[in-house]
Amino acid sequence: MRIERVRAVPTVSGFFFDDQRAIKAGATQDGFAYDGDPVTEGFDAVREAGEALTVELDLSDGRTVSGDCCAVQYSGAGGRDPLFRAERYEPVVEDRVAEALEGRSATEFGTNVAELAAMPGEDGREQLHTAVRYGVSQALLAAAAHGNGETRARTLADHLGTTPATEPVPVFGQSGDDRYVNAEKMMIKGVPVLPHGLFNSVEKLGGEGEGLREYVAWLTERASELGPPDYRPRLHLDVYGVIGDVFGAPYDRAEVVDYFQSLAEAAGEHPIQIEGPMDVGGRAEQIHAMTELRDALGDAGVDVDLVADEWCNTFEDVQAFVDAGAADVVQVKTPDLGGIQRSGEAVRYCEGTDVRAYLGGTCNETVTSARACAHVALATDAFQVLAKPGMGFDEGYMVVENEMRRALARDDADRTTRAVADD
Structure with a gap:
């Protein structure tokens, strides 16, 4: 052909x-x-x-x-x-x-x-x-x-050369600025990772980080009220470097560690991860700052995972962050990797390390690209995959979740057909 x-x-x-x-x-x-x-x-x-x-x-x-x-x-x-x-x-x-x-x-x-x-x-x-x-x-x-x-x-x-997932990869919902109503939608639907939150300014985060901390506490309370029985979604908040704007370097000092401890306490039994805690203007500088913060949180026993986003764009960037141990999770930002196979290779690069791969992307994609990425998530059995496109949540979640379910059902049907033929 x-x-x-x-x-x-x-x-x-x-x-x-x-x-x-x-x-x-x-x-x-x-x-x-x-x-x-x-x-x-x-x-x-x-x-x-x-x-x-x-x-x-x-x-x-x-x-x-x-x-x-x-x-x-x-x-x-x-x-x-x-x-x-x-x-x-x-x-x-x-x-x-x-x-x-x-x-x-x-x-x-x-x-x-x-x-x-x-x-x-x-x-x-x-x-x-x-x-x-x-x-x-x-x-x-x-x-x-x-x-x-x-x-x-x-x-x-x-x-x-991977073994595909046999179950849908956990989907991460993004709320946009409508962070309360959309988060509640995610909870009612039992979404496993939520809500992104879009804390992209000091005004939203709070001059001392109080806005984010209060929001995490609200998420914890509301999830228990709205979610299915025993619902413990992973809390994933993207702060676009604004924590760095509020607190500044060095990131291993007690004031910063105490703030992250307060986020962990607000999250309660929910795993919590913070994406892009700072943006210091370059890959080497970002890796240093992220490593400094991650080491400090580890030494203090603060159970908050860090997600690399800023300055982690290309396959080579993913390699550098993983090799340095600069994050607990790296976002494989699919449009920034170029060829879709490079996103798959980036997820694979995390295998055998203590860094997990989040197959992300952006709200500014399309249904076509989102469906393609659902197949990348399945092919690599990624840690989590982003619901996209758009910021309304429901549509993007439907697109990605349904595409994975259809692909898995087709694989099951193909295996059954082959088994019957072999008999």
Whole structure:
């Protein structure tokens, strides 16, 4: 089976692009928009409509498969690739990528994504924009799975040499700014990891961190009231470096450790993990700060896990954080890894270490990319997987959870069919 034609269609993503640096510098919310001037290159406003670029592959058997090029909400921040504009990259896909892929075997996933990864990028960059590699590789995985007559999880597992999960990977719900109502929705549905929380400013966190601590206590109380019997969800809060803004370095001093102890006490019997406690402006500096805090919490017996996000974008970044023991959990931020197979490789890199892999991404993805990532989670048996796209919670949870359940059911049916045939 061959790839006959490559086509690109500018589309919309599931959320918005936000200038994180402008927000942290004091841009204030005006309804759903922000007042203030953008500071990150490429932004025309602090909040802009998200964009995607759908890549379609026409196959020689008449089937068309697709993937979506999309980028994270906070593009251009924390060492990430610049703001993604679909119009700019449409000709890149239809010209350069099409020339490289058209006529190739659709079932040769490893060879095809290697070809994609080797293509030089624009403006002297070594590789194509991460969003382009992300979307095209999704389509290539779908093509290979179709050609092989199996799920995308199975095709990717064969490529990576992994044993796929036999149960759905725990889904992590994200609340957006509607952190109370959406958290309650998650509890009623028994979501295993919640609620993200979006504590991306000092105003939300509290001048002494009290806003986050009070929210954790509320989560603990409300989960016991709304959740199913014996419900003990893992509490995962993303603070976008704001704890560092409030307390500052060094992060092993008693004041910081005591604050994290207060979060653990508020969480009670619930495991708790804090994503991106600080953002110090570079990978080496971030690894040092995270290691300093993690060691201090360990020495004090404070049971709060740290999640690496800022400056942990590429496969090489994941390696560096894992090798340094700088986190308990690393977010594999799927659009930032480029090719979808690189996300799988990053999850695999955590095997045999004391660092767990959270297959994340962004609210600013699409249903197509979210479904593809559900297969990555199954193929690698990740620690947890993000519900996406969007910030409404219900839709993203439905997309990811249902895709995993369908894939597992299909694998079960395929195994039964093979067993009957063998008899």
